[in-house]
Amino acid sequence: MLIVPFMFGVIASTPSPLHILLFACWLLIYLLMFPLLQWIRTRKTNLYRNPILFYGVLLIPVAIWLVILRPDLILIALMFIPLFIVNAYYAKTKNERALFNDIAAIVQFSLMVFISFNIGGGNNYSVAMELFFISVLYFVGTAFYVKTIIREKKNKSFYYFSIGYHAISVLLSAWLLPWLMVVPASILLIRAVWLPRTKISVKQSGIMEIVYSIIVLMSVWVTYG
Incomplete structure (x- = not known):
């Protein structure tokens, strides 16, 4: 979720040196969020x-530099705040694995599409909206799939719900997106149907997710690049 939405925006716009600064800022925010949410959860200040x-001190000059160069990004960045509040609430209530918390995080990370697209001089925001939609559709499906092989492994109802979501994703891709995007959506549907029925381990699933991310990314590159 850190790299894919960022790369969507780069692919659909023009790569720029500012993208390097943006990614450095984005990476530091990502690294800061984990200990911050864990502190909210446990209150273990020490x-x-x-x-x-450490990450806050590294982030501040990078973020200031980026904002000085592109002050317009502040308005887009404000959209992250309510979603982070959702994550903070679930951390405080020690319920981070809740599905709604996952979706809030997915939407939050997918917003990077707009910032990366904007940095690259993109101006067709219907394209950016499509890429945001693809990112959310893909990662929400992944959240469902991962639960079917870990926490909801024995929950048949959740398994069929995951399959239904992926089937709808294929239909939505065929209806709303360029035809090539049906290919990764169909592959992900097969993943949702087949892999939970196997004895795939969490480690193996994690490695396979890298492959699926590359498939989605390459499909976007060919379609929108």
Whole structure:
């Protein structure tokens, strides 16, 4: 979720040196979020103070530099705040694995499509909206699929719900997106149907997700690049 939405925006616009600065800022935000949310969850200040300060100190000059160069990004960045509040609430209530929390995080990370697209001089925001839609559609489906092989492994109802979601994703891709995007959606549907029936391990599934991410990314590159 860190790389794919960012790359969507790069692919659909023009790669720029500012993308390097943006990714550095994005990576530091990502690294800061984990200890910050863990502190909210546990209130163990002694454990999480140093990583919060470390990544925070690194982030501040990078973020200021980026904002000075592109002050218009502040308005887009404001959209992250309510979604982070959702993540903070679930951390505080020690319920981070809740599906709604996953979806809030997915939408939050997918918003990077717009920032990366904007940095690259993209101006056709209907394209950016399609890429945002693809990102959310893909990662929400992944959240459902992962639950069918871990926490909801024995829940047949959730398994069929996951399959239904992926089947709808194929239909939506055929209806709303360029035809090539039906290919990764169909592959992901097969993944949702087949792999939970196997004895695939969490590690193997994680490795396979890299492959699926590349398939989605390459499909977007060919379609929107």
